[in-house]
Amino acid sequence: MNKIIRKRRLSENVFEMSVEAPLVARSRRAGQFVIVMVDEEFGERIPLTIADADPEAGTITLIFQTVGATTMKLAKKNEGDFIAAVLGPLGKPTSIRGENGEKPGRVVCVGGGIGVAPMHPIAQALKAAGNEVTIIMGARNAGLFVMKDEMAAIAGDRLVLVTDDGSSGRKGLVTDPLKELCERGEVDEVIAIGPPVMMKFCALATKPFGVKTVASLNTIMIDGTGMCGGCRVSVGGKTKFVCVDGPEFDAHQVDWDLMLKRMGAFRPQEIAAKEHECNLLKAAGL
Amino acid sequence: MTPKEKMAIAPQAMPEQDAKARARNMNEVALGYTAEMARCEASRCMQCPAKPCMQGCPVAINIPGFLAAAAEGDFAKALKIIRRTSLLPAVCGRVCPQEKQCQKFCTMGKLLKDVDKAVAIGRIERFVADLARENGTEETVECAPKTGKRVAIVGSGPASITCAADCAKAGCDVTMFEAFHKCGGVLVYGIPEFRLPKSIVRHEIDNLKKLGVKIETNYVVGRTRTVKDFLAEDGFDAVFVGTGAGLPKFMDIEGENLNGVFSANEYLTRANLMKAYEEDKADTPFWHGKRVAVLGGGNVAMDAARMALRLGAEKVYLIYRRSMDEMPARKEEVHHAKEEGVEFHILENAKRILGDDNGFVCAIECLRYELGEKDASGRRSPVAVPGSEFTLDVDTVVVAVGNASNPLIPSTTEGLEVNKRGNIVVDPKSNMTSIPGVFAGGDIVLGAATVILAMGEGRRAAQGILKYLGVHV
Ligand SMILES: Cc1cc2nc3c(=O)[nH]c(=O)nc-3n(C[C@H](O)[C@H](O)[C@H](O)COP(=O)(O)OP(=O)(O)OC[C@H]3O[C@@H](n4cnc5c(N)ncnc54)[C@H](O)[C@@H]3O)c2cc1C
Ligand code: FES
Numbered sequence: 001m002n003k004i005i006r007k008r009r010l011s012e013n014v015f016e017m018s019v020e021a022p023l024v025a026r027s028r029r030a031g032q033f034v035i036v037m038v039d040e041e042f043g044e045r046i047p048l049t050i051a052d053a054d055p056e057a058g059t060i061t062l063i064f065q066t067v068g069a070t071t072m073k074l075a076k077k078n079e080g081d082f083i084a085a086v087l088g089p090l091g092k093p094t095s096i097r098g099e100n101g102e103k104p105g106r107v108v109c110v111g112g113g114i115g116v117a118p119m120h121p122i123a124q125a126l127k128a129a130g131n132e133v134t135i136i137m138g139a140r141n142a143g144l145f146v147m148k149d150e151m152a153a154i155a156g157d158r159l160v161l162v163t164d165d166g167s168s169g170r171k172g173l174v175t176d177p178l179k180e181l182c183e184r185g186e187v188d189e190v191i192a193i194g195p196p197v198m199m200k201f202c203a204l205a206t207k208p209f210g211v212k213t214v215a216s217l218n219t220i221m222i223d224g225t226g227m228c229g230g231c232r233v234s235v236g237g238k239t240k241f242v243c244v245d246g247p248e249f250d251a252h253q254v255d256w257d258l259m260l261k262r263m264g265a266f267r268p269q270e271i272a273a274k275e276h277e278c279n280l281l282k283a284a285g286l
Numbered sequence: 287m288t289p290k291e292k293m294a295i296a297p298q299a300m301p302e303q304d305a306k307a308r309a310r311n312m313n314e315v316a317l318g319y320t321a322e323m324a325r326c327e328a329s330r331c332m333q334c335p336a337k338p339c340m341q342g343c344p345v346a347i348n349i350p351g352f353l354a355a356a357a358e359g360d361f362a363k364a365l366k367i368i369r370r371t372s373l374l375p376a377v378c379g380r381v382c383p384q385e386k387q388c389q390k391f392c393t394m395g396k397l398l399k400d401v402d403k404a405v406a407i408g409r410i411e412r413f414v415a416d417l418a419r420e421n422g423t424e425e426t427v428e429c430a431p432k433t434g435k436r437v438a439i440v441g442s443g444p445a446s447i448t449c450a451a452d453c454a455k456a457g458c459d460v461t462m463f464e465a466f467h468k469c470g471g472v473l474v475y476g477i478p479e480f481r482l483p484k485s486i487v488r489h490e491i492d493n494l495k496k497l498g499v500k501i502e503t504n505y506v507v508g509r510t511r512t513v514k515d516f517l518a519e520d521g522f523d524a525v526f527v528g529t530g531a532g533l534p535k536f537m538d539i540e541g542e543n544l545n546g547v548f549s550a551n552e553y554l555t556r557a558n559l560m561k562a563y564e565e566d567k568a569d570t571p572f573w574h575g576k577r578v579a580v581l582g583g584g585n586v587a588m589d590a591a592r593m594a595l596r597l598g599a600e601k602v603y604l605i606y607r608r609s610m611d612e613m614p615a616r617k618e619e620v621h622h623a624k625e626e627g628v629e630f631h632i633l634e635n636a637k638r639i640l641g642d643d644n645g646f647v648c649a650i651e652c653l654r655y656e657l658g659e660k661d662a663s664g665r666r667s668p669v670a671v672p673g674s675e676f677t678l679d680v681d682t683v684v685v686a687v688g689n690a691s692n693p694l695i696p697s698t699t700e701g702l703e704v705n706k707r708g709n710i711v712v713d714p715k716s717n718m719t720s721i722p723g724v725f726a727g728g729d730i731v732l733g734a735a736t737v738i739l740a741m742g743e744g745r746r747a748a749q750g751i752l753k754y755l756g757v758h759v
Contacts, residue, residue: 027509027510040467041567042561042568042569044560045560088510090506222555222570223465226693226694227533227555229551244694261545262545264545264644265646266573
């Protein structure tokens with residue numbers, strides 16, 4: 001059981017929660033995630049990236065969007081409530097340029113929608129390792145940006161905002177500024193986190209320039225320990241388990257179309273479950 | 287009774303749920319003996335002085351001893367005899383491959399020239415264990431005085447349960463760490479309710495708690511803390527690693543990543559552990575397979591095939607590349623699967639899986655096989671018949687071709703020796719690994735094996751740990 005210490009609503013359907021998990025807070029590194037269960041007997045196990053951690057307070061910060069039944073249940077919980085389980089930290093930590101043997105350089109972080117949250121600790125670590133960090137944040141409209149101030153604190157004037165409708169920053173797609181930076185030869189490495197389609201197009205954008213591009217995948221998971229294979233993807237023609245071999249992979253090697261299809265495996269059931277949950281919330285006057 | 291009179295007693299059949307009805311419910315298939323049946327079956331034992339059955343038992347239970355007690359109706363004594371060497375009789379009575387172990391060597395079976403007519407040792411074992419559990423008459427075990435030694439147990443399958451119990455009984459302070467939210471390992475996530483009711487596993491875990499074992503679920507050793515942290519910083523004096531064989535093998539064929547293709551581990555975990563079949567309650571989505579192909583011929587494949595029926599499949603094909611004789615599954619499960627309507631496709635193997643435009647499985651292409659020369663394992667190896675391809679329309683494929691060992695602990699524990707299959711190497715007498723104070727046992731050492739072997743390993747490791755810690759038993 002893990003206690004919710006703090007809860008904030010970041011936008012209409014995005015929430016931030018700090019949860020007690022002292023051991024995870026102590027050992028987690030940038031890029032790792034946890035598996036969360038809201039209730040134990042009939043709950044589902046879902047992966048959520050660790051956006052931040054406070055080892056002294058023994059808490060981790062999770063940022064999530066209400067996309068399915070479980071995230072809606074989680075959003076209903078309040079400060080002081082408990083969630084059944086937080087398992088982690090899982091996955092391999094991000095290999096941070098400047099710490100991994102490669103010389104510090106110019107790194108572009110592309111965060112789409114809620115993908116900005118898991119990008120935060122990575123961008124922090126990249127900066128700390130002496131890289132020049134550019135952050136491109138994309139959202140459908142200005143109201144959907146999360147953690148803008150935190151990201152600005154890292155990137156300073158190298159923060160680029162992009163919206164679909166032009167309500168904030170540039171109008172267009174995150175791949176536009178990314179391509180321009182590549183064309184000017186100002187990029188040594190790209191990290192992309194966001195919806196799979198966005199990551200796919202980031203990979204396509206950087207490929208012609210031969211710029212190393214890493215994507216953090218967010219597949220369906222059950223155990224998170226390599227036991228079931230439900231999270232599998234194809235990378236460079238080989239089957240990989242995202243929970244133990246990832247979550248980060250060479251974006252140029254990922255079979256994006258396959259991954260996109262696999263993400264839809266349970267879509268009809270998920271839609272039904274979400275509607276059911278929405279109806280319950282409505283009935284409860286929430 | 288003379289041997290002749292004993293031979294004349296009819297073997298007691300196991301009462302079972304009707305095949306049609308049970309194929310659509312999750313309740314246990316085998317209903318268990320009555321006291322009368324158990325006594326009668328036990329009285330068939332010849333009490334042969336050579337005790338051949340004991341050679342077949344991996345933990346050398348005194349079988350004629352407990353059968354003699356059961357034949358007299360002293361079921362408590364029978365259980366006490368079993369418990370001397372086996373911790374989990376209610377589980378083993380249900381899932382051990384008796385026809386390959388104790389019952390294979392039974393003189394009665396030999397005399398009647400049919401292993402199925404051997405004394406039903408497993409069923410009697412199950413009966414005496416169930417009786418005591420249901421009546422609450424299990425003996426309470428006294429732990430030895432506290433030794434002050436602390437033991438960490440990684441995983442909560444049968445190897446870990448046994449090791450934890452033995453260390454706790456000897457007065458150690460034991461903590462068990464399990465990655466999942468429920469304890470029991472394969473007994474809860476793999477073996478289905480209809481074969482092993484989860485209340486039995488829960489009962490065994492409660493027994494551990496009564497011995498003072500502390501349990502930490504949702505804790506991945508290697509990530510949350512490492513084995514080395516346990517020893518160097520967290521104050522543990524020894525660690526037992528019983529993490530099982532949980533790394534599903536796939537066949538490496540075309541179409542294996544289509545939607546609707548599952549490892550047996552995923553398929554069974556969704557149903558057993560996550561209760562996806564209780565659709566109105568469970569949040570884990572449920573896959574509505576109508577035509578299901580299961581690849582493999584072991585217990586895991588049988589469980590997946592029979593689970594598919596219970597999840598509403600209209601057709602279930604079990605595709606196995608060798609012949610019936612080579613099938614590694616327990617005989618009783620094969621028999622039950624057939625009765626329930628699983629269609630056996632023997633000497634056939636999947637060549638590729640076909641999908642529709644949206645990436646969902648729509649058919650499986652198979653090849654026929656023939657038995658060729660004997661291979662290194664002594665089994666005749668199957669060879670594909672060229673040009674024998676045919677397809678079956680299916681919407682679900684479950685791959686049950688085995689499990690390799692999970693690399694998480696070895697990869698996060700520097701200096702831990704593994705063999706080329708990834709199994710942890712241990713000293714055969716003490717189950718100590720290449721790192722002093724770190725012990726291992728069960729499937730992580732043996733490769734995917736059996737519950738009874740895992741239990742035996744857990745017990746041996748406990749002895750190794752106690753000796754290492756200088757605790758006298
Ligand atoms: C579907 C199925 C049916 C089977 N049927 C039979 C049968 O009929 N008869 C029979 O004898 N055998 C059967 N077996 C095999 C038998 O279940 C296993 O041999 C036995 O359970 C192995 O026990 P174990 O204690 O080694 O590990 P497991 O039972 O595999 O337990 C290992 C536990 O460790 C946990 N774990 C793993 N890594 C970590 C970590 N890093 N940190 C914390 N926890 C961790 C896992 O979550 C798991 O709970 C079957 C297996 C399966 C999958
Ligand atoms: S989530 Fe089960 S193997 Fe990755």
